[in-house]
Amino acid sequence: MCAPDNGSEVTEFILVGFPGPAGFHAGLLALFSLAYALTVTENALIVAVIRVSPALHKPMYVFLGHLSFLELWYVSVTEPKMLLGLAAPRFRRISFAGCMAQLYFFLALACTECALLGVMAYDRYVAICRPLRYPVVMSGRLCRLLAAGSWLSGFSVSLGKVFFISRLGYCGPNVMNHFFCDVSPLLNLACSDMSRAELVDFLLALLVLLGPLLLTVLSYGAIVSAVLRARSAAGRRKAFSTCAAHLAVVLVFYSASLFIYARPRAIYSFDFNKLVSVVYTVLTPLLNPIIYCLRNREVKDALRKAAGRAAWALGARS
Template sequence: MKNQTRRVSEFILLGFSGAKRFELLLFTSFFITYTIALVGNFLILTVVWCENSLHSPMYMFIANLSLLEALYTTTVIPKMLADFFSQRKSISFNSCIFQAYLYFSAGSSEFFLLAVMSFDRYVAICNPLRYAAIMNTHLCIHLIAVSWMSGFLAVMLPAILILQLSFCGPNIIDHFFCDVGPLLKLSCFETKIIELMNFANAAFFLLGSLLVTGVSYMYIIVTVVKISSAKGRQKAFSTCASHLMVVTLFYGSSIFIYVQPQENHSLNGNKVASILNTVVTPLLNPFIYSLRNKKVKEALECVVKRITGQLTCLRIWNL
């Protein structure tokens, strides 16, 4: 009975233990990727914040997406990097639950925000004359607030229930972070209710937001096809291309991991898909939204010139 009610104080994350020969290469690759992703997303945040020309709904959403991506990847990657050269790849019980909570909260909020961004593109293309009236600052702030709050509140109850579970061993998680699926398998008690709640959350945020995105783009495609000039059609599609690329990457990997029965999960497949979510997508987002966006590139050049100009003035003043 003591063994059945004992609660483990820490978990061991196996990570990429099957690829010990490539640990240095993996560490270097993930470190460089994480650094570029973090710098790129915060650069977008800075540019949108500093440039008045980017204080519009679309760029407000992009800035919040960058912030979510930075939070999403920072929740997992630093711990994973530290574990590469750690003899004991352990994480405390509370830290494990907190990591899982932040990871899934940021992910859920991002799904909601991506759906909001698709609605924004729908209004911009299908109702351009009413865009300013519909997507006003008041509505944008509310949509952003709901995106953040919905994700963090929806994941709170499952996280609290997991905290009440007992884990009597083993305490080894075959993943590089505290994913809920492998974590629940270690519990001594029945976890069907929590699994159903997690599945419902995944279905609601992932499939629900995907439905909103799909319907929005159906109307967008119908509207764009009706545009007579090829240049007009190309311009309309170009405003959606960046968003579609992010949606494809993020939704594709997430559906593979979370919207399927637990018994059908492949741990190695989940690790690869999780890398796409936590490393690749946050890395690509800044490039997708900056290199493909003329307005962002121009604003970035203005910010860089302003910063270099201020640094030059400081040097002259010091001299």
């Protein structure tokens, strides 16, 4: 076994990706390429519309803009490499430094998303439970601080976690049963004392995930209590409808994340883990803009107005 402080003897990893014949890989390549293109287009459109629409310059949409901007980069950390690996086997190789960089940015963006989802839950809590104080509490300055704090905390916490993983000994084999560099496959390849490594990783995952999750649960607990006390059935429906989209995103994101990262040991096979990873790296970023926009009248109105302005500008130019 190698000692962690002797440096890594493995200079590159080989990502297994998705086993199967060439025809299966071609089908996955087409499917994931379409999903990636749609995800980038959707999120870029939301960021642009929120930026140019004065009606959407509200805390809720400011945080939604940050979330969409984040997911533009979130999918770009893992999916291009996955698509190249499906296109040709030679692209399944990744250097040790490249693997650690991919892991860092993936974890940093995922941790930032955790924090943003917690902040968005708090925003909904203030809007529903403290409506008269909402403009004062959720001031522009506080929104900027909460957004900046989410990004800073995500990138800071992940730095320590990736440094710890990079210091583990990797003596070989270097074949990673995954489609990107993730925590569990790397720990599985490390030749250090894995009982200590898995315990530290488990505790760090709990710290990263459960803090924002606790804020989200407490916020929604207060929201449900306030809504149930409301006298008007129409008021209850309106309050729940404003939270339904965010709650759906939270449930999908945390269900997959807690399953993958907040377990002290791998209960299921890595092939099953890869399937769950597809949910939060490909499917969730694709569906999030649809969930938010289809259930939100203000965003749809802003999209229609922006499309109308763009069509008028193109017509005037031609």
